[in-house]
Amino acid sequence: MKSIIIATKNKGKAKEFEQLFKKYGFKVQTLLDVQNAPDIEETGSTFEENAVIKAEAIAKAADTYVVADDSGLVIDALDGRPGIYSARYAGTDKDDDANIDKVLDELEGVSKENRTGRFYCALALAGPGIETMTVYGTCEGYILFERRGDGGFGYDPIFYVPSEKKTMAEMTPERKNELSHRAAAMNKLEPLIADL
Ligand SMILES: O=c1[nH]c(=O)c2ncn([C@@H]3O[C@H](COP(=O)(O)OP(=O)(O)OP(=O)(O)O)[C@@H](O)[C@H]3O)c2[nH]1
Ligand SMILES: [Mg+2]
Secondary structure (H helix, E strand, O other): OEEEEEOOOOHHHHHHHHHHHHOOOEEEEEHHHOOOOOOOOOOOOOHHHHHHHHHHHHHHHHOOOEEEEEEEEEEHHHOOOEHHHHHHOOOOOOOHHHHHHHHHHHOOOOOHHHOEEEEEEEEEEEEOOEEEEEEEEEEEEEEOOOOOOOOOOOOHHHEEEOOOOEEOOOOOHHHHHHHOHHHHHHHHHHHHHOOO
16 A cells, blocks of 8 residues: 655644545555654745645655645634634644634624635645645635534634535534545645555
8 A cells, every 4th residue: 555644743634634545545644653753833924835844844854755734714804814823823732722712702793794714725745756746725614603513623613614504513524524625635636646
């Protein structure tokens, strides 16, 4: 079986990628499987730049094919925030619950129809003998007034997908992996990883 490293320390992403890559016949390793994996500073100003930074840092160290994901929630009424700062919106300790509270506070008084937003996912593929490539995917939805469901990770409990009439935290993992921003980006990556 072919194998690939996903340059992430996020458990929620790791689980989703294990499933997503299974159908392409890849065994997935993440930085959670590697002892003393470095913390890579995300110094870029776009999702794509950050994905490239993470993928290239690990590909250089491991000399193998690496995919990195930089993703986040873009809310129209907040001028695109939290955006690339989604993981660290309420502080550096990556506290999902505190991040949700901060978003809900900032959206106080914003009506249902003005609570539009999307998840954005940039994926970068780097490795020996290839030029680093990026693809992206999005998933449109609304920010609810309170949490619903306990699946997924991050902002999933407040992200409502109208076509499903569910938050991402109320969907099965399988369903989330069919319609998420990550799944959309993976579909675009598919032809690029087919020949690895
Ligand atoms: O509800 C959510 N469902 C998702 O499907 C999702 N995808 C991304 N996000 C949010 O955006 C941050 C990414 O930031 P990020 O790309 O820097 O990742 P991270 O720092 O968590 O891990 P790493 O991959 O960098 O190691 C995450 O922490 C989450 O807050 C999501 N929230
Ligand atoms: Mg990160």
